[in-house]
Amino acid sequence: MNSVSLWNRYKTHLFHDPETGLMIDISRMNFDDGFLAAMEPAMQKAFAEMAALESGVIANPDEGRMVGHYWLRTPSLAPAGGIASEIADTMWKIKEFASAVHSGKITAPDGRPFRNILIVGIGGSALGPQFIADALGSASDPIAPYFLDNTDPDGMDRVLSQIGPELATTMTVVISKSGGTKETRNGMIEAKAAYHRAGLYFPRFAVAVTGAGSELDRTATESGWLARFPMWDWVGGRTSVTSAVGLLPAALQGIDIEGMMEGARICDAMTRHTVTTQNPAALLALMWHHATGGRGSRDMVILPYKDRLLLFSRYLQQLIMESIGKELDRDGNVVCQGISVYGNKGSTDQHAYVQQLREGVNNFFVTFVEVLLDRTGISLPVEQGVTSGDYLAGFLQGTRTALSDKGRESITITIPEVSARTVGMLIALFERAVGLYSSLININAYHQPGVEAGKKAAGTVLALQAEVIAHLSNTETPQTADEIAAAIGHPEAAETIFRTLLHAVANTDHGVGMERATPLTDSRFVIE
Template identity: 60%
Template sequence: EAEAKFKKSGLQFSKHTVAVTGVGSELDKHAEKNGWLARFPMHDWVGGRTSVMSAVGLVPMALQGFKIDNFLSGGAAMDERTRANDVTQNAAMRLALMWHYAGNGRGEKDMVILPYKDRLALFSRYLQQLVMESLGKEKDLDGNIVHQGIAVYGNKGSTDQHAYVQQLRDGVLNFFITFIEVGKDRHDNRFEVEKGITSGDYLEGFLRGTRSALYEKGRESITLSIPEVNAFYVGALVALYERAVGFYGSLVNVNAYHQPGVEAGKKAATKLLQLQKQVRESLSNTAGKTAEEIARSVDADPEDVFHVLRHLASNDSQIRFVAGEGPGDDKFLLAE
């Protein structure tokens, strides 16, 4: 799609494009054939959620001017801190044990992530995939049905915390919070909101105030502190959580490095795309058919067929939709 837009604009796509993909993949072959600027290999054993320190994450970071060597150094430094046999000196094991304690080893409480820095606004979304895809498993390593996992959500403090701190303080107690505190404010343009008080001072005050208010109501929290937001410390944070997820997986006896549920979703999506082709081929330009009629002709679920038809009618100008008295009476046909 992107290549087509470049071509439509009279631009040579290959002069602006690199590929990050597995060696020998269709994309790799296409990039080589069309002379793209570069191809960066991705090993097939690197999972998407743990790929940020591979070419998958490093290439986009480098193109945006981030110091990827510092990012990797931060990850390496945290690796050293997560290999200690003494649990009190192993940052990732301590974090995993806190999760285990908070949810009784069964994920009974959600993990709420509140970083107090705009530049970490997307960190909770990253952790949502890392934690939930890694730990959300039906079976343990012995084949027992366990339905493990920890739900993760959050955004950033202090602006977005107002969307849900009311419930966190006074509502159902089904969560624990992780505050991420950043020591250094912005490097330049230290703006004073009032005399002697900067926006960074307010952020620190909001973090500490919110933490205290939640503690008063028996709400558990973890506070992670980093000196500043830069490539090194973000790399350290990523490595910390990657290792903590691995340790937690061991504590609850699940495989944190596969994703059968995701694969099942991909297979189901492939089947629906195949169904879409069958549904389109069954339409005619003479008489309209209901979803149920078409479903019988292609031996498929009527609800699946109905939604395929609605999607086609919304996006394919050759398909007409005639509304009936109810959804079951809607008819679909090819335009003449």
């Protein structure tokens, strides 16, 4: 297609919202002239399902739950039952609590102001807050954020060592809806132990974000933690960033949460349009359907050309893949749906995987995220009449063209700047696109049975480990994994036992020794 034809296609298909400056360019997606019309009936059905979801129907039938993350930004949409007042009350409490911390009304036990927050969570309870903190944080923030977002002991040691003696002025925010998430519980236990080693009383530093009556809620209440903030069963983890999950850490850090909520609210209104070409989320959902054949046949590559949006692809990985990656559709048919998401940032990827994107296997489509404002103030010219930001913009344009020249498809999302408002817009835009796309392909975007299956499998491994350790504790004879498996009545679990024992040998916690053999699988294990 020549440049004139491309320009005409660009003008025809460009979405632009003058109020916010949001632009969506789908012109470099190779859909034919009849695609949008052919998809219109399905799109209208998706709009109707989304309207029903926002009205409070059970949109997650597998778990019998409403889906209400849109209410967080517009509480008046919430169904009866006090939900709107709960949302408003929680927002007020978040702002009041953050203000009290910043003003020194709430302090560390020694009277010094809190200077850090340690956020303990995993998945949606960490990815959203991390993205917000990195995208909107600055050197002048009153409080610096740290995260324990895994059950990796070395990772926790690393974060705690970075905090060091400042632990005495560090507030810990533990985020878990059920309070029983093992990774978050482990992080809380490790954090509590770190405070204890420093001679500090953990409850005087601790805040909970959790469901009412949960295990964590009970712990916080009984131990007298500083504060508790609610999570509701109608907000899923991956769509919880505009609840207390994301807003409390952001407010404590000093981020403009009102601006973020305003951006999300504006985008929500924009993406309720039932005229498809006026709905940017619908355009994204349709392009995902076109690119992947509605079956996930291609990967989504996220390329934000802005350092502050580095974590956006990680945030979107969970939002999109956990929502869309489902074995069964809503009718119980095996469909194995999903879209794989990966990405980093431009122009870093000019020197990484863009080479393959242009000349390798064509199994992807790119979503560029363009930010028009380079920085606050004047930029230094690096060449005559050219700034570093001009280069960044040039690399984006060049990469987009280079991919298009090879028949590689791309979407370009443009925002005027990175601000609390535009970050809120991006979050709401992709949340809605996921919801609409899930309707197009007839799956439940709001549950995650695969995640639960993994947790159950992990529990089985740990129970087996306990049996193995107990068996070895009652014998002095070194045994192979096969012999141990037979002795405890689990011959089918020899591989799991072997791998579990390799981990036990590498760590001194259980006192397991190993007599190495060749092949390695013939090695013998014993309690030393």
